[in-house]
Amino acid sequence: xxxxxxxxxxxxxxxxxxxxxxxxxxxxxxxxxxxxxxxxxxxxxxxxxxxxxxxxxxxxxxxxxxxxxxxxxxxxxxxxxxxxxxxxxxxxxxxxxxxxxxxxxxxxxxxxxxxxxxxx
Amino acid sequence: xxxxxxxxxxxxxxxxxxxxxxxxxxxxxxxxxxxxxxxxxxxxxxxxxxxxxxxxxxxxxxxxxxxxxxxxxxxxxxxxxxxxxxxxxxxxxxxxxxxxxxxxxxxxxxxxxxxxxxxx
DNA sequence: TATAGCGGTATACTTTGGTATATCGCGGAT
DNA sequence: ATCCGCGATATACCAAAGTATACCGCTATA
Numbered sequence: 001x002x003x004x005x006x007x008x009x010x011x012x013x014x015x016x017x018x019x020x021x022x023x024x025x026x027x028x029x030x031x032x033x034x035x036x037x038x039x040x041x042x043x044x045x046x047x048x049x050x051x052x053x054x055x056x057x058x059x060x061x062x063x064x065x066x067x068x069x070x071x072x073x074x075x076x077x078x079x080x081x082x083x084x085x086x087x088x089x090x091x092x093x094x095x096x097x098x099x100x101x102x103x104x105x106x107x108x109x110x111x112x113x114x115x116x117x118x119x120x
Numbered sequence: 121x122x123x124x125x126x127x128x129x130x131x132x133x134x135x136x137x138x139x140x141x142x143x144x145x146x147x148x149x150x151x152x153x154x155x156x157x158x159x160x161x162x163x164x165x166x167x168x169x170x171x172x173x174x175x176x177x178x179x180x181x182x183x184x185x186x187x188x189x190x191x192x193x194x195x196x197x198x199x200x201x202x203x204x205x206x207x208x209x210x211x212x213x214x215x216x217x218x219x220x221x222x223x224x225x226x227x228x229x230x231x232x233x234x235x236x237x238x239x240x
Numbered sequence: 241t242a243t244a245g246c247g248g249t250a251t252a253c254t255t256t257g258g259t260a261t262a263t264c265g266c267g268g269a270t
Numbered sequence: 271a272t273c274c275g276c277g278a279t280a281t282a283c284c285a286a287a288g289t290a291t292a293c294c295g296c297t298a299t300a
Contacts, residue, residue, distance in 0.1 A: 007230055011223065018158045021222050024229035029149050031288070038138045047247050058289065063248060073236035084296050087247065094235045097228065102141050103131065104224045108217065109144035110127055115214045116193035151258070167277050178259065183278060204266050207277065 024101065027072050032057055032065045034102075037091070040075065041099055044090030074098070144221065147192050152177055152185045154222075157211070160195065161219055164210030194218070 010016040028034060032054065039045060039053045051062055066089060069075040074095040078088045130136040148154060152174065159165060159173045171182055186209060189195040194215040198208045 007227055010226055010230060014158055014162065017222075017226065018154050020226040020229045021154055022229075023233060024225040025149065025154070027229075027232070029145065034138050034141055034145070038134055042134065048245075051247095058291095059248060060250090060290090061288070064288095073232065073239065084246065084298090094232045097231070101221075101224050101228045102137075104221050105144040106130055106137065106140040107127055108221045109140045109142075109147075110130060111217075112147070112193065112214045113143060119193065168275075171277095178261095179278060180260090180280090181258065184258095204268090204276065 024098075027069075027074060028098070028102075030065060030068070032061055033069070036062070036065055036069065037074070037095070037098065037102075040089060040091045041096070044088050046086060046088055050089065069095075144218075147189075147194060148218070148222075150185060150188070152181055153189070156182070156185055156189065157194070157215070157218065157222075160209060160211045161216070164208050166206060166208055170209065189215075 010020045028037065035054045035057070036050060039050050045053070047059075047062065047066075050066075051057060051059065054062070066075060066077070070077050073092055076090050076092050078090070080086045080088065130140045148157065155174045155177070156170060159170050165173070167179075167182065167186075170186075171177060171179065174182070186195060186197070190197050193212055196210050196212050198210070200206045200208065
């Protein structure tokens with residue numbers, strides 16, 4: 001209830017509109033966020049698996065971006081008490097739900113590309 | 121027809137998925153893109169109007185970002201043959217249609233914020 | 241004992257993005 | 271004549287984002 005009201009409010013107020021969209025934007029912007037999220041959308045993965053999945057990323061960036069995503073509540077880091085310890089990264093429920101948003105972005109991107117190509 | 125196939129294809133291939141979403145992301149990322157698009161979503165505006173709408177933007181950045189958006193096919197720049205010339209910026213049809221995407225982002229952003237606040 | 245894989249961190253550097261401040265040509269109003 | 275608003279551009283600078291390269295402690299395997 002309150003959720004819906006605040007969404008409606010945010011959509012109708014230019015300032016809140018920009019702020020709320022920006023929140024989402026901040027979660028997924030940066031050179032490596034999408035590749036990482038993309039990798040985790042299919043399955044949970046370990047650090048080195050993600051690294052192999054995204055050949056050009058350095059461990060420094062992967063580490064930093066995973067921390068960002070964890071802080072944002074996108075990713076859950078699970079440490080297993082094996083010897084040596086193993087670590088798994090997976091998307092939170094909220095993280096998984098961003099797939100719908102990304103789908104919309106993909107669709108718009110492809111349509112937009114077509115509409116601008118046909119103009120040129 | 122072909123459109124739908126390529127969207128389906130893009131969604132099913134991790135590499136194309138990331139690339140296509142990134143296309144959209146590139147159009148709206150940067151500190152001032154959303155405020156500018158937000159301003160133009162409500163109505164077409166002149167340079168100085170946008171500037172007044174976004175108090176802290178410098179003319180240098182406004183000029184640069186408007187050029188970017190124009191190049192991307194988001195914004196149409198119309199020069200009127202008045203004396204002195206007046207210039208109007210408005211969203212293209214494709215540009216206007218990004219509102220749906222932004223709405224989705226807004227909704228996700230608000231829900232995500234609630235779900236991560238309630239966890240903490 | 242040496243080597244390789246895991247899950248990273250440390251330091252230094254370059255590149256990109258954004259800011260600050262000043263200025264421009266034009267024309268209309270005072 | 272002078273100042274103001276419009277629609278910008280030029281130059282210099284600063285900060286954030288990303289890269290390159292080396293290394294760490296741990297353990298299993300050869």
